[in-house]
Amino acid sequence: MTESVLIKLALLILFLPLIGFIVTLLFGKRIKWLYWFENSILILAFLLSAVLAYFKLTHFTDQTLISEFEWINLGSIPFVKSIIIDLGIMLDNITVLMILTVNIVSLLVHIFSVGYMKGDKRYNRYFSYLGIFTFSMLGIVLTHNLLMMYVFWELVGLSSYLLIGFWYEKKTASDAAKKAFIVNRIGDIGMFLGILTLFLTYNTFSFDKIFYQISTGNLPFGTEFGLTVAGVLLFCGAIGKSAQFPLHVWLPDAMEGPTPVSALIHAATMVAAGVYFMIRVFPILSGDALLVIATIGALSAFIPATIAVTQNDIKKVLAYSTISQLGYMIMAIGVGAYTFAFFHLVTHAFFKAGLFLGSGSVIHSMHHEQDMTKMGGLRKKMPLTYITFLVASLALSGIPFTSGFLSKDGILAGTFAFGSLTGYWYFAAVGFIVAFLTAFYMFRAIIMTFHGKPKNKEKFEHAKESSFVMAMPLVVLSALSLFFWYSLNPFNPNEGKLLSSWIKTPEISVPQSARYEFMKTDDKIINKENLEEVTYSNSYTEAIHHAHYPTLFTSASLALLGILFAFIFYQWKVFDPNKFAEKLKPIYLLSFNKWYFDEIYYASFVAGTIGLSKIISMFDNKFIDGIVNGSALFTKNFSAFTGKFDNVVVDGLVNMMAYISGMFGLFFRRFQTGKVQTYILFVVFSLIILLYIFR
Amino acid sequence: MQNFPILSLLTFLPIVGMIFILSLTKRQEKTIKWITLIVTGVQLLIAIVILFFYNFSMAGINDPSSFQFVEKFRWIEITGLAWVGTIKIDYFLGIDGLSVVLVLLTTIVTFIATFASWNISKSIKGYFALFLLLDTAMLGVFVSLDFFLFYVFWELMLLPMYFLIGVWGGPRREYAAIKFFLYTLLGSVFILLVMIGLYFSATETLANGSKVFSFNILTLMDTANYTTTGILSPFNPNNLRFIAYIALFIGFAIKIPMFPFHTWLPDAHVEAPTAISVILAGVLLKMGTYGILRISYPIFPDITIQLLWYIGLFGMINIIYGALAAMAQKDFKKLIAYSSVSHMGYVLLGMASLTTASLSGAVLQMFNHGTITAMLFIIVGIIYDRAHTRDMDAFGGIANQMPIYTGFVAVAFFAAIGLPGLSGFISEALVFVGAFSSELIRTITIISTLGILLGAGYMLWAFQRIYFGELNSKWKELKDLELREYFMVVPLTLIIILLGVYPSLILQFMTTSVNALVKFMGDAQIIISSIN
Amino acid sequence: MINITLYHYLIVSSVLFCLGIFGVITRKNAIMVLMGIELILNAANINFVAFARYGNFGNSGQLAALFVIILAAAEAAIAMAIVLNIYKTFTNINIDEIDTLKD
């Protein structure tokens, strides 16, 4: 295994799903079994990515492999340096782990879909869309430059559009697809401007070159503020893609897509892209930018968590929990807990995929019923689904012995340390509150769905455990939600290979003065054993060390408390949740109506744009065209007037002349006898007169 | 190859075809169509041959020796006139990186438009004869390097277009045709005035040493050729270059069409038959921007640089305004027409920054807009042929009825939105990269990026209204694409995808020229400013 | 000594000419009109011959007169044919009654 072989392997993994997409799209209508082609391609991609990850992580642990080629060359440009745009891929540990994650989740979603989508009239088309989705996501993961990042970023947008709107006969589905694409575009504009800013300054799109330039002190527009602006602009992309406040509105609507699609989009791929992007550009984020990011992350963690508490649609609950968890990750990046952000990204991918597929299994067996108030008691009918769902929920709630506990604990420790170092305690506070809420709403969902008595007898009777193709992914994913894959010590994630040797906080490129205090490199003490903290100052190492056990204890107990509350309210019915809601009606309504974001956006931006477009169109029709037509009309009227003038005055004169001539004619007509002789007589007279004149 | 008059062959081949067609009787409809197809097909082949023999390293722009496939001889020469002396007009053809791309575009679009014309049923002979005449005029504009010749072709284009819209158009065809004709004629008058002004301002030295006034565009670019007293000469302290520039710009802007001169476009498009819409959007609009790049910019570099901000501003207005106007449309074709306005705004924006990236982007955008919009109009034509309505609200669920068609529609729509991987993205991105790097219009560029969002908005909305949702039972009978329609959409789709993945295919032809133009603009501006 | 000069001939011819015109103008009958024309022609002929005689032009003047006579003959022939045709059509040859073209 040489480097070039690894690169080729990575390219192969990248393009396999694309081939699957093209073949399945073009021939899917004729050849019914073609979805197996797509599935086997994914199996192959998974195997290859496992091989790739193995060799990369074991043989090239500390190397970053880059391969690029010249894509656009604008020649020798006068006055400025040349513009050469390279495309290429980069392989580092994060990349290969992410590829593996994406491929695992994608493969499992593919397999699940074989059962879930059975009987759909566009069965093969569905798989081809999954193919392009996987391709786009892998592109984002593999790219080594901003432009390609943007390209695949948009392609992810496209594939999400196709998949969310897969059942386009439903108005809600096509609306949701459109909304997802457009809301994403809003963020993309910011990202695009950020990319332009960086390109303007560094004349390249490649990450490594930009990082190097920044570390040499060359900043956008020459100021640290410029760097902050660039970082925030890039973050706009992540806000859109990762459904962060205030652009999170598309994600709940995207539940209109088939449930496996939700699993794919909201677990490992699309929404993860934003976090992944932030992880990629982490070295250039200045302290101010990080603060903005952390704030947005905290808001995005908190608001959806409060919304999820009151939702009755099982997928909506999961959707808001997704936003909330993504908020965690973004917040983690904001507070500098880089490794845990990525760690949570991976663990979340698995357990959230598990949850979505589990809910898919439920929905499938309930004949596309998504309302939890109509479910209940499914535990007995679908034990396997129940157990896997439970495991994944425990992971999401951050209960010990799960992967979620490890990663969430790391993030909370990070916020805690951040609070202790900078005084911004509210990130930690939000983190803990959300941890409690998460546990509460997840178990509320579990209890409403699987416990208690069935609310809808008829559907309940028909419900049955899912088939093997649907159950198998659930089992795999719930297995992946357990702690031992990541660290053998269920209470200390840092003991696992993943965090101890594979993922390291990269070197920060930002000038010292623009960093957080604790990120400043003081090279007095570098803890060589714990490579994670190599880039930060010693105080941070201490702080996070101190934070570890308190947060561990607090978060676990808060999560358990949340579960307890859920049982009190919904299982044992000690308090009636409805009465409770009555008492807190304003808050309940705010939460139930999703803080009215959709309504506000619709009333302001959507209606505003459409209204503006109507006005513009009117303006165009009435005013501009009015001027054109008016001038035409003026010309026409003027010419009509001229015509009248011509008719009456000029022609009148002419006619008068004609009339006079006519009178003369009448008079002279008498002389026109028609007799030659008379004429000759006249000739003679005239001759005489002439002779007289010219005598 | 450089000595073979391949450009004349390319340009006048349609005239030969036209004569052939005119000599046929009315009833030989098949033959007429096939002749047109063969002529346009051969043109496409010739264009490809030109691409093969094209030398990437030769810049053109202002240097006569680095133009390629040059044909130059005296066309009109009248000696011994009072006051004027000798009137001399050259037949001067040649291409460089700016025009070769558009020549290729023209041949491609015309070839495909021939397929789109296949179902014309009203007086076929006249239609195809005019069609070929139009073809000649368009190519002539792109290959001529003499202002007079340029103008002749420019005007020649009007006549067939007028009849093609006015005779074979929709219900309001007379209105649209006259509007188009008068509007463009107005622009032509401006161009004519400036052309004459320029003619009397610059001289060219003949072989025998005598100096005569010149229409040669390359001569007009060189400051040294201007007389001291010409009204448009930089040496004349009271020159009218500023006014002339604006007049010329308006002349070209009408064709682009630039806000606020754009209102002929929706009408003309809505009324024109499909093939003519395709040509109108695909090629004719490019003549405006090409004229600015070929004539306004290099001849008036000083004024251009003064007015760059305004050009950018109008580009921005075009982008935003066109997009918003498109959003409010109910007529499918009108929506596409306004989207054209919006997309041509990117070209203007790209031209406003005078950097290599954005100028390349602008020229590439001309090409890409040509192919994408051509495809969009073909798409409208296909659905209109079947449903006989273009009201978007009347449709719905077409995706189920015509899945293959919808697939092609999706490609075209997403290309228009600027989805990466399709050609529209590359040009827009290059435009933005270049425009953003120009400090002068950075704010404008930032506002213009809203166009990306609005574009997605109206396009996806339209897509949803027409293709998604439950199928209206009225459209149960609609058939999916037939063979002829595949011939139209498949090549365009391939071009769109190919250029989206590997834009250098087209970019390589123009980089040298664009760089030369940027350099020339910079140098010339210094020279002229040193005069005053 | 001959007292007759060119003037005498000219006076004769002019009087003859005027008489011819008078005939043409006043007569109704087509044949009479023709006769008047003959008189006019003869008046002209007298002038030709007289000028030739007194003007020392050689014989060209006489030749012109000769040509006039020939033309007169041709004219008379055609005119008579026309008159005969008119007579056949209208049963008279009074030219004041033959005015079909008038209205």
Add this chain to the structure above:
Amino acid sequence: MTVYDITFYLFALITLGSAFFVVTIRNIVYSAFFLLFTLFGITGLYVLLSADFIAIVQLVVYVGGILVLLLFGVMLTHKITNVQIKSGTLQIIPSAIAVIVLAFALIKIFLSTNWKTFQLTAQNSSVQGLGVLLVNQYSVVFELLGILLLIALIGAASMARR
């Protein structure tokens, strides 16, 4: 007053006098006969002007040809049984005034013009001279006239036959 003078006056009187009757007498046959005299008088004048050939032609063509033709015309167009072979007149008075005034005007013009004349010399027959002229200088005119005459005759014949 020489013989020549007397002869001239005589012929002039014959010419003008009979011409006056030609245009004034109502009876067509009579006027035709007076025309004969007029022509005869003109012939005399020709002789006085030493134009012998013209005089002979005048006699032959006019008197022998045209006049006979006119008489035939008169006969053919007026039924013999219908005695009224008369021609009406019109606009006598204005015509008379006009013609008289014209005549005076013409005479005045002729007399007031200073004609450049030569002294009359005796002349031989002009026949030879005319012959030479006809076939040399005026041969084309001569031919053309011949053709014209031919056409006129054919035309007249074909017209009259209808």
